[in-house]
Amino acid sequence: MAQIIDGKKIAREIEKELSLELEYLKKHNVQPGLAVILVGENPASQSYVRMKGKACERLGLFSKTIKLPATIPQSALLIEIEKLKHNPLVHGILVQLPLPKHIDEKVILAAVSPEKDVDGFHPMNKGKLMAGEDTFIPCTPAGIQEMLVRSGFSPEGKHVVVVGRSQIVGLPVALLLMHKKTGANATVTVCHTGSGDLTPFTRQADILIAAVGKPAVITADMVREGCIIIDVGSNRIADPTTEKGYRFTGDVAYESVSQKVRAITPVPGGVGPMTIVMLLKNTIKAARLQTNL
Ligand code: GUN
Numbered sequence: 001m002a003q004i005i006d007g008k009k010i011a012r013e014i015e016k017e018l019s020l021e022l023e024y025l026k027k028h029n030v031q032p033g034l035a036v037i038l039v040g041e042n043p044a045s046q047s048y049v050r051m052k053g054k055a056c057e058r059l060g061l062f063s064k065t066i067k068l069p070a071t072i073p074q075s076a077l078l079i080e081i082e083k084l085k086h087n088p089l090v091h092g093i094l095v096q097l098p099l100p101k102h103i104d105e106k107v108i109l110a111a112v113s114p115e116k117d118v119d120g121f122h123p124m125n126k127g128k129l130m131a132g133e134d135t136f137i138p139c140t141p142a143g144i145q146e147m148l149v150r151s152g153f154s155p156e157g158k159h160v161v162v163v164g165r166s167q168i169v170g171l172p173v174a175l176l177l178m179h180k181k182t183g184a185n186a187t188v189t190v191c192h193t194g195s196g197d198l199t200p201f202t203r204q205a206d207i208l209i210a211a212v213g214k215p216a217v218i219t220a221d222m223v224r225e226g227c228i229i230i231d232v233g234s235n236r237i238a239d240p241t242t243e244k245g246y247r248f249t250g251d252v253a254y255e256s257v258s259q260k261v262r263a264i265t266p267v268p269g270g271v272g273p274m275t276i277v278m279l280l281k282n283t284i285k286a287a288r289l290q291t292n293l
Pocket of ligand 1: 097119
């Protein structure tokens with residue numbers, strides 16, 4: 001049976017470390033602030049945004065959620081971002097994705113000032129990540145790296161296979177882990193919808209990162225014994241036995257894969273809490289940079 005990598009526990013440890021930084025900032029009358037923009041009523045986005053707000057509250061960051069209708073014109077959304085750029089209480093701005101189809105995501109992400117871009121999605125920050133320069137690293141990739149290192153499975157010298165090439169997870173985590181740096185320096189393979197049969201690739205993985213967005217894509221026959229599995233998926237599936245009528249499941253067939261591998265992250269309680277704590281970390285970093293503290 002695999003070791004379970006407890007993302008929630010690791011995230012709480014990081015929160016403790018961050019609270020020391022917050023105390024320091026408080027002494028200098030600085031309270032880091034995060035603004036989250038939520039457009040429309042996507043239930044998954046609503047739930048993520050709620051969790052981000054709660055995490056800010058728990059740690060004592062200022063947070064504000066701006067809820068906008070799905071029909072909002074792009075120009076009006078740009079005005080909201082512009083206001084936040086000039087709000088001194090707000091050090092970090094996050095636009096929850098996905099956005100409605102009539103809005104050009106690229107234009108919106110480029111409108112967030114790079115200094116307040118705690119998601120690391122502004123083209124300048126993406127470029128810095130590619131160049132291995134200091135920047136805001138996207139929260140899920142940063143959380144994955146942190147949980148690997150803190151659980152004793154550093155990617156250094158390992159073969160990491162990433163399944164999925166999204167702008168939010170697959171692509172940035174591949175870049176992050178291949179840099180010649182401590183906690184990285186891995187050999188990285190990225191599989192995607194053009195890869196055909198995934199198994200020849202996934203069976204070579206020392207560390208497998210599943211970021212597909214579909215339930216149980218990774219099955220036990222696709223992984224080697226000894227593999228470390230990071231399951232980024234958070235797929236809502238119907239389950240009449242639960243109170244809400246649904247539950248969340250990962251991209252990995254947990255029951256069978258966990259019988260075979262060395263270590264695995266659960267869903268929920270794995271990558272999710274790490275993503276949120278990295279957002280807090282990036283917001284504190286933004287506040288420190290903006291106040292020279
Ligand atoms: N939607 C899914 N994941 C994310 C994320 O990390 N940031 C934002 N802004 N939207 C998301």
